[in-house]
Amino acid sequence: MSSTPFQVMKFGGSSVGSPPRLRQVIELIGRHAKQGPLAVVVSAMGDTTDWLIEAAGLATQGDLEGSLAVVERIAHLAKTNAAALEPARTTALAERVESLLAPLRLLLQGISLTRECSAPSRDRVLSFGELVSATLLAELLTASGTEATFRDARQLLVTDDRFGAARVDVARTRERLQASVAGWRASVPVLPGFIAATPDGRTTTLGRNGSDYTAALVAQGIGATEVTVWTDVLGLHTADPDLVSDAYPVAHLTHGEGLELAAVGVRMLHPRTMIPLIESGISLRIRNTMHPDHPGTLIDAIGSRDGQRPTCIATREELALLGIEVRKLSDQFQLGERVLAALREAGVTVWLSTQSANGQSIAVVVPRPDLLRARGAVENELTQELARHEVEPLAIREPVTLLTLVAEAMGQGVNVAGRFFSALGAVGVNVRASAQGASSRSISCVVDAADTAIAVRTTHAAFNLAHQQVSLFLLGRGTVGGQLLAQVRAQQALLKDKHGIALRVVGLADSRRVLFDAAGLPLEGLEERLARVEPVNPETRTLVPVLDELRRLPVPILVDCTAASGIEALYTEAFRRGIHVVGANKKPLALPWDDREALLAEARRHHVAYHYETTVASSLPVIDTLANLVRTGDTVRLITASLSGSVGFICNELMAGVPLSVSVRTAKERGFTEPDPREDLSGTDVARKALILARELGLPLSLSDVALEPFVPEDPRPGASVDTFLHGLKALDAAYADRVTRCRSAGTVLRYLARIDPSKVGTDSPVIRVGPVAIEAGQPGADLRGAESFVSFTTTRHSDFPLVVRGAGAGGAVTASGVLADILRISQALRGR
Numbered sequence: 062m063s064s065t066p067f068q069v070m071k072f073g074g075s076s077v078g079s080p081p082r083l084r085q086v087i088e089l090i091g092r093h094a095k096q097g098p099l100a101v102v103v104s105a106m107g108d109t110t111d112w113l114i115e116a117a118g119l120a121t122q123g124d125l126e127g128s129l130a131v132v133e134r135i136a137h138l139a140k141t142n143a144a145a146l147e148p149a150r151t152t153a154l155a156e157r158v159e160s161l162l163a164p165l166r167l168l169l170q171g172i173s174l175t176r177e178c179s180a181p182s183r184d185r186v187l188s189f190g191e192l193v194s195a196t197l198l199a200e201l202l203t204a205s206g207t208e209a210t211f212r213d214a215r216q217l218l219v220t221d222d223r224f225g226a227a228r229v230d231v232a233r234t235r236e237r238l239q240a241s242v243a244g245w246r247a248s249v250p251v252l253p254g255f256i257a258a259t260p261d262g263r264t265t266t267l268g269r270n271g272s273d274y275t276a277a278l279v280a281q282g283i284g285a286t287e288v289t290v291w292t293d294v295l296g297l298h299t300a301d302p303d304l305v306s307d308a309y310p311v312a313h314l315t316h317g318e319g320l321e322l323a324a325v326g327v328r329m330l331h332p333r334t335m336i337p338l339i340e341s342g343i344s345l346r347i348r349n350t351m352h353p354d355h356p357g358t359l360i361d362a363i364g365s366r367d368g369q370r371p372t373c374i375a376t377r378e379e380l381a382l383l384g385i386e387v388r389k390l391s392d393q394f395q396l397g398e399r400v401l402a403a404l405r406e407a408g409v410t411v412w413l414s415t416q417s418a419n420g421q422s423i424a425v426v427v428p429r430p431d432l433l434r435a436r437g438a439v440e441n442e443l444t445q446e447l448a449r450h451e452v453e454p455l456a457i458r459e460p461v462t463l464l465t466l467v468a469e470a471m472g473q474g475v476n477v478a479g480r481f482f483s484a485l486g487a488v489g490v491n492v493r494a495s496a497q498g499a500s501s502r503s504i505s506c507v508v509d510a511a512d513t514a515i516a517v518r519t520t521h522a523a524f525n526l527a528h529q530q531v532s533l534f535l536l537g538r539g540t541v542g543g544q545l546l547a548q549v550r551a552q553q554a555l556l557k558d559k560h561g562i563a564l565r566v567v568g569l570a571d572s573r574r575v576l577f578d579a580a581g582l583p584l585e586g587l588e589e590r591l592a593r594v595e596p597v598n599p600e601t602r603t604l605v606p607v608l609d610e611l612r613r614l615p616v617p618i619l620v621d622c623t624a625a626s627g628i629e630a631l632y633t634e635a636f637r638r639g640i641h642v643v644g645a646n647k648k649p650l651a652l653p654w655d656d657r658e659a660l661l662a663e664a665r666r667h668h669v670a671y672h673y674e675t676t677v678a679s680s681l682p683v684i685d686t687l688a689n690l691v692r693t694g695d696t697v698r699l700i701t702a703s704l705s706g707s708v709g710f711i712c713n714e715l716m717a718g719v720p721l722s723v724s725v726r727t728a729k730e731r732g733f734t735e736p737d738p739r740e741d742l743s744g745t746d747v748a749r750k751a752l753i754l755a756r757e758l759g760l761p762l763s764l765s766d767v768a769l770e771p772f773v774p775e776d777p778r779p780g781a782s783v784d785t786f787l788h789g790l791k792a793l794d795a796a797y798a799d800r801v802t803r804c805r806s807a808g809t810v811l812r813y814l815a816r817i818d819p820s821k822v823g824t825d826s827p828v829i830r831v832g833p834v835a836i837e838a839g840q841p842g843a844d845l846r847g848a849e850s851f852v853s854f855t856t857t858r859h860s861d862f863p864l865v866v867r868g869a870g871a872g873g874a875v876t877a878s879g880v881l882a883d884i885l886r887i888s889q890a891l892r893g894r
């Protein structure tokens with residue numbers, strides 16, 4: 062037993078920050094301690110370290126009261142956590158916390174008096190978080206039946222005196238650990254992470270997130286073969302799961318990748334954690350305290366054998382960018398070297414530095430809390446040059462975020478940088494500094510903190526790390542819009558799992574209300590939620606600000622399921638913002654020729670898609686078929702079409718003996734008609750569709766060029782409500798019944814057809830005709846059923862047997878499926894871009 066190697070387990074602040082997690086930790090340690098020797102490293106509870114920084118800051122400003130109030134917060138968290146686990150010892154544990162924190166209170170008092178918090182004092186302040194948590198954890202473990210002992214890391218880890226980010230003396234640390242470990246087998250050692258001491262015993266810290274590093278050093282020192290970092294996520298994800306909801310854990314990484322990720326600031330790993338692990342061949346597991354059975358992420362010398370395995374987008378937040386520039390050209394300065402040396406001397410971590418080729422300027426990225434220190438160090442180093450105005454005053458930008466793509470095989474990829482930056486540019490993220498080349502595994506850039514979420518989501522999607530996210534802003538919650546929402550809801554999981562497309566409805570609007578959430582709206586009950594939004598005047602409202610938000614999301618698409626007029630202005634605004642449009646709305650395509658051309662040109666200019674397959678015969682592939690005929694060089698001679706599912710349905714009902722007024726009402730109820738059936742019955746809707754088709758042939762025609770005979774004569778009361786109109790139709794029932802009788806006796810079928818004949822261009826005859834036709838049984842279109850539509854293309858290549866597209870060409874569900882298909886077409890085309 063005594064030769065069994067130790068396991069080292071590190072529990073992060075998140076694992077000991079609340080009673081349920083702490084309970085789980087105690088249970089876990091208890092279980093593992095029974096299986097073999099175990100050493101535990103623990104961080105400060107929850108956000109304690111941040112609070113200690115706050116307390117030190119307040120004390121430095123002379124606000125002792127505020128500072129002690131923060132200590133009270135820390136004490137309260139520790140006491141509540143401990144008491145929840147050992148209610149019987151509430152008072153004793155509270156006293157323990159008080160006695161542990163008493164020296165901290167004194168220390169803060171001293172700082173508030175002198176209004177100065179030196180680097181050594183700051184480290185002493187910060188050390189209390191880990192001291193409290195490790196002491197309490199050891200006590201709670203022992204009370205729960207797992208014999209444990211607090212072991213002060215300050216007597217084991219030896220560092221230099223670069224307070225705040227001290228360098229470890231590995232050899233001396235190893236010596237001390239080896240001397241101490243003999244006594245560790247009888248009782249589980251619990252070490253505070255993050256803290257250490259100088260050879261003369263002054264407390265130091267290893268830099269934020271330093272507990273992982275402590276665990277790695279301990280493992281190396283005592284000859285452990287594996288370190289487990291227990292945290293609050295299932296492993297190392299493809300991106301920060303707080304920022305990207307569909308990031309997912311990566312199962313297996315190489316040490317090299319881990320090193321890179323730690324170095325570029327993945328929050329869960331201290332930048333130096335991997336070094337001892339690599340040196341000693343120790344593997345690292347990252348696991349979730351609350352899901353101890355999940356395998357998590359394994360980082361070892363082998364890594365994954367899967368070359369296609371995605372890697373990560375790492376983000377480091379709360380940083381500041383310092384720009385230093387020499388005013389007059391000189392090769393004397395060695396600016397970069399001096400700045401970096403000064404920062405190193407001051408113990409400031411430099412997350413990124415880039416220098417201009419001539420060495421005249423350098424930009425460095427440092428932790429935001431260290432900005433003052435960093436600035437002071439640089440200004441101190443350059444005092445004379447600054448005084449002589451040879452160096453520009455320091456340019457500071459904060460808060461900023463460091464965003465890095467880490468990919469093992471990056472060196473072999475083509476255009477990685479191009480794709481990285483163009484993805485960011487497409488969503489309007491300004492890159493403030495960038496670096497590639499330092500390592501073949503990563504490319505980094507600095508962006509404003511406000512752009513963090515959009516930048517990480519965009520790059521995550523652009524490199525297909527997970528799913529292709531698509532952000533939909535849906536206009537209209539009528540028949541088509543409602544059905545589309547239902548279909549998105551039904552298909553979402555399948556699209557994600559089988560096709561890697563994550564559809565997200567981020568916005569929904571009707572004529573007077575808007576709902577928008579960049580993170581995605583829950584689809585359940587969405588329409589009811591919209592109905593509860595305070596309505597605004599449709600005349601004055603503008604959706605442009607919503608487009609400004611939409612443009613910043615991955616693959617933004619404006620989906621127009623309305624029949625609204627004047628919507629083209631919004632489309633133009635969308636195109637200008639790089640937003641794609643999928644429209645079931647015919648009106649923008651029936652605008653005067655020049656306006657339609659300008660609209661399409663705007664989409665082309667901004668390299669975005671505008672798909673409108675459903676504007677003609679719903680989801681039937683009519684536009685696409687025609688476009689393919691034209692693109693492949695065929696010549697279209699004639700198009701004959703029954704383009705109105707609703708009027709086609711009404712014709713069939715009439716032929717079956719149903720009165721006109723009843724058949725129109727049924728067509729409307731089944732969602733076949735436009736919201737106002739007069740648009741269908743007047744033939745305007747068919748005329749628009751015929752015009753859209755004719756224009757696909759490049760014919761610059763207008764609605765006024767269509768020779769249109771309405772199906773039902775114009776309403777004598779055009780302003781009347783839809784209900785009044787439907788009611789009034791009864792007066793026409795007899796006339797239509799007569800017409801049907803005449804057709805029947807002649808052996809014909811009543812149809813409402815559009816005919817586009819390009820050979821009529823330049824003649825007096827109309828190119829487009831729309832009107833009722835009695836066609837003989839056996840002719841194409843005579844046997845249409847229900848709301849079926851058909852379009853027949855007679856072309857040079859399809860001359861003997863016209864190419865016919867036929868099927869259900871109306872109805873909310875069918876149209877919505879066509880809209881969805883257009884949406885998927887865009888996402889498929891953009892996959893990987």
Ligand SMILES: Nc1ncnc2c1ncn2[C@@H]1O[C@H](COP(=O)(O)OP(=O)(O)O)[C@@H](O)[C@H]1O
Pocket residue numbers: 072073074075076104270291292293294296297298299300301302303327328329330373374375376
């Ligand atoms: N690529 C990533 N994979 C997993 N977690 C990440 C990643 N990037 C950032 N994080 C964040 O890191 C957190 C864990 O780190 P940290 O807060 O230091 O935890 P702990 O307190 O357990 O040490 C996660 O909750 C997550 O929000």
Ligand SMILES: N[C@@H](CC(=O)OP(=O)(O)O)C(=O)O
Pocket residue numbers: 072073074075104105110111190254255268269270271272273329
């Ligand atoms: N408590 C320290 C050290 C640490 O590693 O914490 P955590 O494991 O919670 O990231 C910090 O917040 O920086």
